[in-house]
Amino acid sequence: ADTLGAQAALSGRYFGTAVAAGRLGDSTYAGIVDREFSSVTAENEMKWDTVEPSRGSFNFGPGDQIANRALGRGQQVRGHTLVWHSQLPGWVGSIRDANTLRSVMNNHITTVMNHYRGKIHSWDVVNEAFADGGSGQLRSSVFRDVLGDGFLEEAFRTARQADPNAKLCYNDYNIENWTDAKTQGVYRMVRDFKARGVPIDCVGLQAHFGAGGPPANFQTTVSSFAALGVDVQITELDIAQASQTAYANAVRACMNVARCTGITVWGVRDSDSWRTGQNPLLFDNAGNKKPAYHSVMSVLGGA
Ligand code: G3I
Numbered sequence: 001a002d003t004l005g006a007q008a009a010l011s012g013r014y015f016g017t018a019v020a021a022g023r024l025g026d027s028t029y030a031g032i033v034d035r036e037f038s039s040v041t042a043e044n045e046m047k048w049d050t051v052e053p054s055r056g057s058f059n060f061g062p063g064d065q066i067a068n069r070a071l072g073r074g075q076q077v078r079g080h081t082l083v084w085h086s087q088l089p090g091w092v093g094s095i096r097d098a099n100t101l102r103s104v105m106n107n108h109i110t111t112v113m114n115h116y117r118g119k120i121h122s123w124d125v126v127n128e129a130f131a132d133g134g135s136g137q138l139r140s141s142v143f144r145d146v147l148g149d150g151f152l153e154e155a156f157r158t159a160r161q162a163d164p165n166a167k168l169c170y171n172d173y174n175i176e177n178w179t180d181a182k183t184q185g186v187y188r189m190v191r192d193f194k195a196r197g198v199p200i201d202c203v204g205l206q207a208h209f210g211a212g213g214p215p216a217n218f219q220t221t222v223s224s225f226a227a228l229g230v231d232v233q234i235t236e237l238d239i240a241q242a243s244q245t246a247y248a249n250a251v252r253a254c255m256n257v258a259r260c261t262g263i264t265v266w267g268v269r270d271s272d273s274w275r276t277g278q279n280p281l282l283f284d285n286a287g288n289k290k291p292a293y294h295s296v297m298s299v300l301g302g303a
Pocket of ligand 1: 043044086087173206236274
């Protein structure tokens with residue numbers, strides 16, 4: 001096949017990109033999004049600060065623009081993200097009463113998932129809840145600090161009720177190296193959820209890599225999560241300098257694990273990336289395919 005999406009589909013996977021609504025008027029950008037990708041993730045437009053800027057008042061305009069445009073072109077949509085400590089409006093961050101915060105969190109999850117029901121294949125229900133460094137514990141956030149560690153499980157239970165057909169994902173960064181304490185902390189959480197019947201279907205590995213690409217044990221991480229009975233998705237892939245080898249290694253780890261069901265790169269052209277000056281994506285600033293594009297194609301089994 002001659003596009004990333006079509007080639008990935010031959011092995012039953014999707015190949016997606018993050019999309020920014022504000023760039024869709026750029027015909028070079030939109031042309032690549034439409035041609036190459038079979039899934040899209042809103043880069044910012046489904047985050048809490050956009051979707052519920054004040055309590056109970058929901059704004060689905062920007063997210064709808066991305067989702068409806070994609071669905072109309074036969075692309076799938078990933079939902080990003082429901083519960084996250086960042087891009088969280090101040091009114092949520094200042095809640096100190098647990099009953100209030102619980103009801104606010106559950107109402108947000110339910111309202112957003114109901115709105116998009118049937119349109120979103122996978123939701124990042126909770127994003128980046130684990131601490132960096134060696135603790136293997138949850139990070140401090142309004143959710144953890146006011147509700148306790150149980151907020152995670154509550155979020156997933158609420159999400160399952162809101163849209164029983166969406167895959168429910170836990171998504172995080174720096175959980176690609178199997179021996180890192182953060183990876184092990186997330187692994188223990190997923191294992192515990194599966195053991196106790198807390199609904200979880202998927203782990204999202206963001207995969208924001210340095211120039212060396214994934215660690216040598218990356219495939220072990222992918223297969224170890226998969227062995228718990230969840231899908232694994234690479235959700236925000238970008239690699240400083242985008243070497244062919246680094247991209248090939250990242251994609252190969254997914255291709256080698258049956259339950260690694262899809263890959264999303266975090267932007268289209270280098271100039272669209274949040275990693276300014278690092279040239280981490282598959283298309284150059286003019287929209288031309290970079291060498292890494294061709295190595296990804298080849299690992300996906302294409303020419
Ligand atoms: O919307 C405002 C706009 O009104 C204002 O004029 C402009 C001026 O700077 O800022 C705009 O907001 C920016 C927003 O992107 C939209 O462009 C924010 O300042 C900026 O912080 C925000 O950055 C996003 C970042 O998440 C925020 O945490 C990036 O685009 C987005 O790529 C990045 O994505 C995250 C994932 O969601 C989670 N994982 C890590 C990943 C990379 O940080």
